[in-house]
Amino acid sequence: MATYTLRVDKRVQETDDTVSLYFRVPGDLATTFGYRPGQFVAVEDDPAGEDISRQYSLSSVPGTDPWLRITVKRIDGGAMSTYLVDRVSEGDLLEIAPPRGRLYVPTDEPRHYLILAAGSGVAPLVAIARHVLDGGGDDRITFLYGNRTEDGIILREEVDALATHPRVQVRHVLSRPGEDWIGDRGRVDPAYLKGLWESLADPRPLSVFLCGPEEFMTAAEEFLVERGVDINDIRKESFDLVLNDSDDDGADDLLVPDDAADGTEEPVAARVIAVVGGEEYEAETEADEPLLSALLRSGADVPFSCQEGTCASCIVKLAEGKVRIRPGVLQTLRPDDLQEGVVLACLSRARTDRVRIDFDDIF
Structure with a gap:
């Protein structure tokens, strides 16, 4: 997963165990770090001597605040949160992935x-x-x-x-x-x-x-x-979701609207094409292999973290083909999301021999 080095411009102690970290995004990364309210970023580092990636929600407001801000609470036993709250200072550099997530979806009517x-x-x-x-x-x-x-x-x-x-x-x-x-x-x-x-x-x-x-x-x-x-x-x-289903619990079929491709209930090997940051990656899935697993196995630089359907880092738009989805996806997404073709790559398995997914087009 692509990350970018951002400098901590400001640090504010919110409570005894919580800090807000402010980042100034360089002009050449403004588009990369464009975001909608309620999205999150992944922070990558090795505070405990091993590479760790954790997601933190953005508490800043796009178009209003001139900086990117995450607000982090120290979690007992949490290597990354302890590092961010207790050790990170103004001027430090952190590896940050571009914003992801679909918590807020704008509407046209007063709500x-x-x-x-x-x-x-x-x-x-x-x-x-x-x-x-x-x-x-x-x-x-x-x-x-x-x-x-x-x-x-x-x-x-x-x-x-x-x-x-x-x-x-x-x-x-x-x-x-x-x-x-x-x-x-x-x-x-x-x-x-x-x-x-x-x-x-x-x-x-x-x-x-x-x-x-x-x-x-x-x-x-x-x-x-x-x-x-x-x-x-x-x-x-x-922040602490545990997926409460298994592959044996049944699943739902999703066919992209207006896509006439025939799908199958049986596992199939497939060619998966993924669009990320305007670039295309291709991989060959094994029968009944999650799309994300195949992409990572092929070396594709795609957003991911937990690989268990709980973090939503691998949220994508299904642009072509048919997939079978574990029902636990509804713990993270809503039925309307699925109707729009928005799925999680880690919980989706091909049911046509060609599947195209877009990591960029999730709104």
Whole structure:
């Protein structure tokens, strides 16, 4: 995966265990590092004496902020997060991959954005909220942000600044508040959401964004679906997702719209063509081999990380052919994404003898 050397221009200590790192992108890399709100970048280094790559959401806003920013919380046992939080200083150089991900998809109509964040999950969501407001539309935002303690609130000034807008409501929720805390107490869980549900009514269509621990997001998603929210209107970013399916659980077929190619239910060897950064790479898959595996085996320089369907680094647009997809893809993508031909290369296997995927065309 291609990375570029960027200098840490500024370092801000957000909380005891969280920092924001700011990068100035050179002019010749402006297009390479163009991004949409809510996307992430992979940071590569060898802090523990071995090559490590980890994804961090961008907490900056494209077109508004003059820099690229990631906000990183130290994770127990996390070699990369510990390195970034405790050792990286202003002026240091880091290897950064271009932005990836599909958390935010723009719409043409005013929406009510229900944003549910927990802990460091605020990073991509505050960027999305700021971007929506910068658009100057008639959108409404309800921003619910859960933390344990008041001194653990990350990017608090930016979150609170959202509340100065007349169509934005911000509610901080603490599970271990101090005696002087005057905000909400508890957790952003189904019980809390149930108490607010009637106040969330709005004629504008609802769009939900979730980011935080997997248990938190799963509970919120189940609550929202039970109340009639379309699963396609709930988008989430996970930092600790574990794929909960296997190759034996069945899968879904996806045929590119208007593509008349016939597919098969049986495994096939295929020629896969991948477009990355305007360049083409080709590989030959073995029968029932994931597309990503074949590309990496051939030496193709394509974006990837976990290879397990949890990080979404290998998100692609299926441009030609038919693939069979492990059902766990719906933990990361939505059904509407699949209908548009957006898939994960690591969870996709060819069902036609030729498949073309595009790493660049994912919007």
